[in-house]
Amino acid sequence: MCGAIKGGPSLEGVDVANQAVIQGVVTRDGEPVGNAYVRLLDRTGEFTAEVPTSATGQFRFFAADGDWTLRTLAPRAESVDRSVKAAKGVVAEVAVAV
Numbered sequence: 001m002c003g004a005i006k007g008g009p010s011l012e013g014v015d016v017a018n019q020a021v022i023q024g025v026v027t028r029d030g031e032p033v034g035n036a037y038v039r040l041l042d043r044t045g046e047f048t049a050e051v052p053t054s055a056t057g058q059f060r061f062f063a064a065d066g067d068w069t070l071r072t073l074a075p076r077a078e079s080v081d082r083s084v085k086a087a088k089g090v091v092a093e094v095a096v097a098v
Contacts, residue, residue, distance in 0.1 A: 009058045011091065020086035023060035024094035025053075026072055032057030033098060036074035043067045074098040 009023060022040070026033045034055040040048045043066060051059050063086040072080045077098035084092045 009054070009060050016091055017089050020063050020065050020088045021060065021091045022063050022068065022070070022084050022086050022094065023058070023091065024070075024096060026057045026059065026074060026096045026098060028074070028077065028098050033074050036072060036077075036098070038096075039071040039073070041069040041071055043069075045069065070094055070096070072096045072098060 011021070014021065026036045026038065032053075032055070034053055034057060036053045036057070037050055038053065038059045039050045040061050040063060042048050049061060051061065053059050065087050066085070068084050068086055070082045070084055072082070080096055080098055082094050082096055084094055086092055
């Protein structure tokens with residue numbers, strides 16, 4: 001069994017009804033990738049935020065409604081871009097394999 005946890009971090013204590021949440025997990029060969037960085041870029045490609053992945057490869061952003069790009073930067077891997085739509089009251093789960 002791999003060590004990756006399905007989806008992003010626990011939503012316990014997060015008021016999802018009033019937040020637009022983008023979260024997920026970064027993996028390589030089915031295993032979580034800690035110490036990677038996930039960037040949040042707006043619809044024009046401008047940098048908005050960046051978070052490191054946890055030891056279990058997880059990340060989370062609270063974003064405004066709209067279209068975003070996640071850019072994942074991990075050691076010994078090409079950067080990976082994923083498009084995602086954020087909406088208040090919705091948790092956008094994104095799995096990124098590097």
